[in-house]
Amino acid sequence: MANPSLSSLFLALLCIHALFLAFAHADSHFEGFEAEDDDDIEDTSIDPASLRSPPLSDPTPLATDPTPQPPASDIPKSPPATTTTTFDFWDDEEFEGVPVEHSTPEPPSDPKSPDNATATPTPPIANPPRSFTVEILCGSFLIMFAINYFTGKRENENIALSWAAQFAAKDSIFEKNFSLLGIGDGGDDAPLLLKEGQTTFKFYASGRRYCQGLLATLELKSRHDLIARIYNMIVPCRDEISFEVYMNDDAMDHVVFAMAKKKAAKAMHKDVRDLQRFGSILSPPTARKWVADDLAVISESKEVAADLITDAVIDQVFGDKAFEKFGKGLISLHFSDQHPGVHKKVLLFKFVLPAAKNMADMTRLVALVPYYIDLVGRYKLSSQARSKTEGARQKAALEAQKELRNAQQEAMQRRKAERKKMMEEAEAKLSAEAIRKKETKERTRQMKKAMPRMKMARGA
Amino acid sequence: MSSHANDPRQPSAARPYVAPQIAPQDLPIDYAGFIAVIFGVAGVMFRYKLSSWLALIFCAQSVANMRNVENDLKQVMMAMMFSLMGLITNYFGPPRPGKQS
Numbered sequence A: 001m002a003n004p005s006l007s008s009l010f011l012a013l014l015c016i017h018a019l020f021l022a023f024a025h026a027d028s029h030f031e032g033f034e035a036e037d038d039d040d041i042e043d044t045s046i047d048p049a050s051l052r053s054p055p056l057s058d059p060t061p062l063a064t065d066p067t068p069q070p071p072a073s074d075i076p077k078s079p080p081a082t083t084t085t086t087f088d089f090w091d092d093e094e095f096e097g098v099p100v101e102h103s104t105p106e107p108p109s110d111p112k113s114p115d116n117a118t119a120t121p122t123p124p125i126a127n128p129p130r131s132f133t134v135e136i137l138c139g140s141f142l143i144m145f146a147i148n149y150f151t152g153k154r155e156n157e158n159i160a161l162s163w164a165a166q167f168a169a170k171d172s173i174f175e176k177n178f179s180l181l182g183i184g185d186g187g188d189d190a191p192l193l194l195k196e197g198q199t200t201f202k203f204y205a206s207g208r209r210y211c212q213g214l215l216a217t218l219e220l221k222s223r224h225d226l227i228a229r230i231y232n233m234i235v236p237c238r239d240e241i242s243f244e245v246y247m248n249d250d251a252m253d254h255v256v257f258a259m260a261k262k263k264a265a266k267a268m269h270k271d272v273r274d275l276q277r278f279g280s281i282l283s284p285p286t287a288r289k290w291v292a293d294d295l296a297v298i299s300e301s302k303e304v305a306a307d308l309i310t311d312a313v314i315d316q317v318f319g320d321k322a323f324e325k326f327g328k329g330l331i332s333l334h335f336s337d338q339h340p341g342v343h344k345k346v347l348l349f350k351f352v353l354p355a356a357k358n359m360a361d362m363t364r365l366v367a368l369v370p371y372y373i374d375l376v377g378r379y380k381l382s383s384q385a386r387s388k389t390e391g392a393r394q395k396a397a398l399e400a401q402k403e404l405r406n407a408q409q410e411a412m413q414r415r416k417a418e419r420k421k422m423m424e425e426a427e428a429k430l431s432a433e434a435i436r437k438k439e440t441k442e443r444t445r446q447m448k449k450a451m452p453r454m455k456m457a458r459g460a
Numbered sequence B: 001m002s003s004h005a006n007d008p009r010q011p012s013a014a015r016p017y018v019a020p021q022i023a024p025q026d027l028p029i030d031y032a033g034f035i036a037v038i039f040g041v042a043g044v045m046f047r048y049k050l051s052s053w054l055a056l057i058f059c060a061q062s063v064a065n066m067r068n069v070e071n072d073l074k075q076v077m078m079a080m081m082f083s084l085m086g087l088i089t090n091y092f093g094p095p096r097p098g099k100q101s
Helices: A002-046 A048-051 A059-064 A073-090 A094-103 A114-117 A131-165 A173-177 A226-234 A264-272 A273-278 A302-308 A311-318 A320-327 A355-379 A383-428 A434-458 B031-048 B047-062 B069-093
Strands: A193-196 A200-208 A211-219 A240-247 A255-263 A280-282 A295-299 A330-337 A346-352
Touching: A002 A048, A002 A226, A002 B069, A073 A355, A131 A200, A131 A226, A131 A320, A131 B047, A131 B069, A173 A200, A173 A355, A211 A355, A226 B047, A255 A273, A255 A302, A264 A273, A264 A280, A264 A295, A273 A311, A273 A383, A295 A302, A311 A320, A311 A330, A311 A355, A311 B031, A320 A355, A346 A355, A383 A434, B031 B047, B031 B069, B047 B069
Parallel strands: none
Antiparallel strands: A193 A200, A200 A211, A211 A240, A240 A346, A255 A295, A255 A330, A280 A295, A330 A346
């Protein structure tokens, strides 16, 4: 879908470019002629004799040149010199500038050596067509950029709308699972999608058991941005959708679980803090059916992984056969009760968005969202596993507290240093002795004030 | 898959959407605007028209990627000013003294 439109865009770019080139050629020819005509007319009006003078018209200097000097060596030299000077010299006000400069140097140049004469007066006459390549290229690029902005914007909006129509309209998955859809207060005409920038669309849903809310973020390609589009031809990227489900605090047991393609899972295990802390990459068990070979599971314990990857999920999406067909769009699942941020208990789903026409392809993946909300919401760890996870969490909480305290202390020290610095600066500014004395007094007072405050903070 | 006997919906638990507050320093950096300013300044300083044109293009990109109009408009406006100034001096300004000789 993207390719034909892209190619058509480039075709259009080419056409416009060609048009501009043609125009520019015509224009420049015209201008060149006009300039010469103007010169001739002006010159004749000013002094007709100068028209006949050797330096004025192009062929004559060449004819007169060879007489005093060796012919072959000089002729090829002079034209390049003139072209460069004229090229730089040329500007929009040239027509005013030309006659003045023209008439003044001419009389003296005549008696002088012909070599000198060719250099000074020729520039305005031999105006080569000015090169407009930069202007044409940049102008046409800007036009293309503007066109692409509107088409790309519409494309992105279409994708987002088709997603919303597929999954958030009447009798759709989200409508059946959540009582509040969209960012409004639940009115019928409340907008479903919130648009942030040209590439990000957000969908919010709330009012379901086990969870406080769900936020789906559609991150689309920068189709509206021609530069990003060209960049994406080199570094391809995909349309993605990520669901964040904020679970109720009492509805989620100690669960740290993630699933992704093998490579991505390794990266996640390294980068995501709670996975790194609590989880480990599990090897597939031999006793039972498991997810497709491409996938890797990160979990706190085997028990959690086995309970969360149910037979239904394997049959429908993640099993060897189903994954090829329905699970291709999976990027990652990540459930955690130790998520950093405002909401601690979060389920994260990341999928690839299919094209606007094939939105139904991801139905099974989207159906995973309510399925896992219920599964995780009902899930209770066995007492054995729970004691283990509890220990790990207490340790983590302790460490977090320590870190927080360290940060607080650091901030306090920084503040103290700042205050000291300010004081010193103020002191340096005041020159009078008396004022300085006052300042020191004040400082001692302030220090006294600061002392108990510090103690209090330390106690807390 | 999510077919359960009872309705999972709980209208009483519904909470309206609250947009998370994002600190200005956490916003993605506007590279296009930055590049545009650099090209714009270079275009004005060196009277180099290609640079001014590129600044204009990156201005367009910056505008196209703008999320928050009030926040980002300043930088874009500055870049736009520079690029336009560069173009105006380039095309309508006095000829360069350095290049004449």
